[in-house]
Amino acid sequence: MIFSNPSGAPELACDACGCRWFDRMSGACYECATPVSEESQAEYRQALETFALRRREQEETAGHSS
Numbered sequence: 215m216i217f218s219n220p221s222g223a224p225e226l227a228c229d230a231c232g233c234r235w236f237d238r239m240s241g242a243c244y245e246c247a248t249p250v251s252e253e254s255q256a257e258y259r260q261a262l263e264t265f266a267l268r269r270r271e272q273e274e275t276a277g278h279s280s
């Protein structure tokens with residue numbers, strides 16, 4: 215599952231136990247060893263891109279006003 219942290223950045227969490235700690239080498243949860251599906255990883259990358267894009271837009275808007 216994917217959720218946003220307090221700063222608005224997306225975080226990838228384990229579908230099985232909800233923890234946010236993943237072993238990036240094996241692509242599995244540290245807590246329960248559930249593998250992260252390719253689908254979830256793709257979804258997370260998409261969310262990261264959207265977040266980066268939105269933050270850039272905000273920075274550009276802030277830059278124009280100063």
Ligand SMILES: [Zn+2]
Binds near residue numbers: 233
């Ligand atoms: Zn887990």
